[in-house]
Amino acid sequence: MSQLALVIDLNVCVGCHACVTSCKEWNTSGTAGYLADMNPFGKDPTGTFFNRVQTFEVGNFPNTETVHFPKSCLHCEEPPCVPVCPTGASYKRDEDGIVLVDYDKCIGCKYCSWACPYGVRELDEHQKVMKKCTLCVDRIYDESLPENERKPACVMACPTNARLFGDVNDPDSEAAQAIRERGGYQLMPEWGTRPANHYLPRRKTRITIHDDELVRADNPLNKERQLPMPDADDPTLDETTSW
Amino acid sequence: MHPAFSVIFLTTLIGAGQGLYLALYTGQLYEVFKVLPVQDSAHFYAIGSLVAAVLLVAGLFSSFFHLGHPERAWRSAACWRTSWLSREVIALPAFLGMVSAYGLIHYMGWNPVLFTFRDTFAVDLSLLVGAVASLLGFTLFLCTAMIYACIKQLQEWATPLTVVNYTLLGSASGFMLATAFSAWRGSGLTDFFGGWAILITLIALVTRSASLIRNGRIKHKSSLETAIGIRHARIEQKSQGFMAGSFNTREYFHGAPKHVFNLVKWSFLVLVFPVPLVLVSIGLGTHTSSLLFIAFLVQYLGLLAERWFFFAQARHPQNLYYQTVG
Numbered sequence: 099m100s101q102l103a104l105v106i107d108l109n110v111c112v113g114c115h116a117c118v119t120s121c122k123e124w125n126t127s128g129t130a131g132y133l134a135d136m137n138p139f140g141k142d143p144t145g146t147f148f149n150r151v152q153t154f155e156v157g158n159f160p161n162t163e164t165v166h167f168p169k170s171c172l173h174c175e176e177p178p179c180v181p182v183c184p185t186g187a188s189y190k191r192d193e194d195g196i197v198l199v200d201y202d203k204c205i206g207c208k209y210c211s212w213a214c215p216y217g218v219r220e221l222d223e224h225q226k227v228m229k230k231c232t233l234c235v236d237r238i239y240d241e242s243l244p245e246n247e248r249k250p251a252c253v254m255a256c257p258t259n260a261r262l263f264g265d266v267n268d269p270d271s272e273a274a275q276a277i278r279e280r281g282g283y284q285l286m287p288e289w290g291t292r293p294a295n296h297y298l299p300r301r302k303t304r305i306t307i308h309d310d311e312l313v314r315a316d317n318p319l320n321k322e323r324q325l326p327m328p329d330a331d332d333p334t335l336d337e338t339t340s341w
Numbered sequence: 342m343h344p345a346f347s348v349i350f351l352t353t354l355i356g357a358g359q360g361l362y363l364a365l366y367t368g369q370l371y372e373v374f375k376v377l378p379v380q381d382s383a384h385f386y387a388i389g390s391l392v393a394a395v396l397l398v399a400g401l402f403s404s405f406f407h408l409g410h411p412e413r414a415w416r417s418a419a420c421w422r423t424s425w426l427s428r429e430v431i432a433l434p435a436f437l438g439m440v441s442a443y444g445l446i447h448y449m450g451w452n453p454v455l456f457t458f459r460d461t462f463a464v465d466l467s468l469l470v471g472a473v474a475s476l477l478g479f480t481l482f483l484c485t486a487m488i489y490a491c492i493k494q495l496q497e498w499a500t501p502l503t504v505v506n507y508t509l510l511g512s513a514s515g516f517m518l519a520t521a522f523s524a525w526r527g528s529g530l531t532d533f534f535g536g537w538a539i540l541i542t543l544i545a546l547v548t549r550s551a552s553l554i555r556n557g558r559i560k561h562k563s564s565l566e567t568a569i570g571i572r573h574a575r576i577e578q579k580s581q582g583f584m585a586g587s588f589n590t591r592e593y594f595h596g597a598p599k600h601v602f603n604l605v606k607w608s609f610l611v612l613v614f615p616v617p618l619v620l621v622s623i624g625l626g627t628h629t630s631s632l633l634f635i636a637f638l639v640q641y642l643g644l645l646a647e648r649w650f651f652f653a654q655a656r657h658p659q660n661l662y663y664q665t666v667g
C-alpha cells in the first residue's frame with residue numbers, strides 16, 4: 099500500500115518561505131474554495147495556511163545554529179485526527195495514504211484539531227470547516243500537467259530542493275531512500291502517530307585531525323632527501339654492477 | 342487550550358440535568374424499596390424531569406455555538422464506532438428522550454405495575470423506563486468525559502479522573518438542584534437529596550483535588566526536542582513563521598494572565614465545594630428552600646469556573662511550535 103509523503107531536508111532548507119507562499123497560492127486558487135484571510139489589511143489580520151516555516155536557534159552562543167523548520171500535515175499512518183471525527187469528514191485515503199477533509203461533511207467542531215499533536219489543522223474562518231494540507235491532491239494526479247510537475251506546489255517551489263515527494267512505502271523511491279540513507283526521522287514519536295512525512299537531520303562535514311598528524315612523523319623527504327654527492331673516484335653503481 | 346463558553350455551558354448544564362434526573366430516580370427507587378415514604382409523586386417526578394429536560398436542551402442548544410456548521414450537526418452521529426464525540430451526540434438525545442418519557446409517564450399516570458418482586462416491591466413502568474434513562478445518564482457522563490480523556494497528548498485530561506470528576510461534579514450539582522427543588526415542592530425527599538448532595542460534593546472535592554495534584558506534577562512527554570527532532574538542551578524558537586494571528590495561536594492558548602488563571606482555580610475550589618456545603622447544611626437545618634437554591638446557583642457558578650480551568654489548564658503540545666512571533 100502506498101503512502102505519499104514529503105521528506106524535508108533540514109540541512110538545506112534556507113527558510114525562504116517559498117513553500118509557504120506557493121502552497122497558499124495553489125490552494126487558495128482551487129475549486130474547493132479559497133483559504134480565507136480575514137482583515138488582510140486591517141489591524142488584526144489572520145489567515146488559513148497549510149504550511150509554515152519556523153525558525154529555531156539551537157545551542158548556546160557562540161555555538162549556535164539556526165534551523166529553519168517547515169511544518170505541514172504529516173499525513174500520519176495512524177492519524178489521531180481521523181477516528182475522533184464524529185461525521186467521517188476527516189479520512190485517510192487507502193490508495194495513497196493522504197489524510198483529507200471532506201468540506202461538505204465537516205461540521206467545524208474542531209475536535210480533530212485537538213487530537214492532532216502537531217497543530218496542522220486550521221478552521222477556515224470563512225468556510226467554517228477544518229482545512230489542512232492535501233499534498234496537492236488536485237495537482238499530483240492532474241494528467242493535464244506535464245509529468246514532472248505532478249508534485250505538490252511546495253516541492254515545485256523549493257529553490258534548494260529541500261522537499262522530496264514520493265511514496266515512503268516504496269523502498270526504491272527517492273523519498274524512501276533519503277529516509278533510509280540520510281537518517282530520516284519523525285516528529286513527536288511519543289504519540290504513536292507514525293507520521294509519513296519525515297525530516298532529514300542537519301549534517302556537519304567534519305574531518306578528524308589527530309595531533310600527530312600535524313607533525314609529519316614519517317616525512318618521506320627525510321628518507322628521500324638528496325644524499326651528498328659521492329666522491330669522483332668512488333665506484334659508481336654502474337661500475338660495480340656492469341663489469 | 343482556549344476555553345469555549347459553548348462547551349463550558351454544554352458540559353455544566355447537561356451535567357446538572359443528568360444529576361437532577363439521577364437524583365429523582367434514586368428517590369423513586371428508595372420509595373419502591375420502602376426505604377423512604379411514598380411521595381405524592383406524579384407531579385413531583387414529572388416537573389423534576391421537565392427541569393432536567395430543560396437543562397439538557399439548554400446544554401444541547403449551547404453546543405451548537407461551538408460548531409462552524411450547526412445545520413450539519415445531524416451528521417455527527419455517524420462515527421459512533423470510533424468517536425466519543427459521536428457517541429455523546431447519540432447518548433444526549435437518547436437520554437433526553439428517556440427522561441421526557443419518564444416525566445410523561447409520571448405526569449399522565451401511565452404507570453401500570455408490570456410485576457411484583459418478592460410480593461412486596463411493585464415494579465411499574467416508570468421504574469423500568471427510569472432504569473434505562475439512568476443507564477443512559479451514566480453513559481452520557483462517560484461519553485462527555487471520554488471526549489477529553491481519550492486525547493492522549495492532552496495529558497492533563499488523559500486520565501480516568503476526568504471521567505470520575507465529570508460524573509461526580511455533574512451529579513453533585515444535580516443533587517443540589519434536586520434538594521432545592523424538593524424543598525420548594527415541599528417533598529419529604531429534601532433531606533435525602535441534601536444528604537447525597539453533601540456526600541457527592543465531598544467525594545468530588547477529593548477526586549478533583551486529586552486531579553489538580555496530578556496535573557500540578559505532570560511531566561509533559563513532548564518538548565521542543567521531540568517537536569523538531571533535534572537533540573539539544575537549549576532550543577529556542579526565533580520565529581513561528583508569521584506575525585498575524587492564526588487558528589494555532591487562538592484555539593490552543595487561553596491567553597489569561599497567571600493571576601487570573603490562579604484566581605479562577607481558587608474561585609472554583611471555594612464556590613463548588615465549601616460554600617454550597619455550608620449553604621445546603623444551613624438550608625437543610627432551617628428548611629429554607631431559597632437558601633438551598635442559592636447553594637445550587639453558587640455551585641453552578643463555581644462549576645463554570647471549574648470547566649474554564651479544566652480547559653485552560655490543558656497544555657497542547659502544538660503550543661511548542663508557537664512560542665515566539667519573531
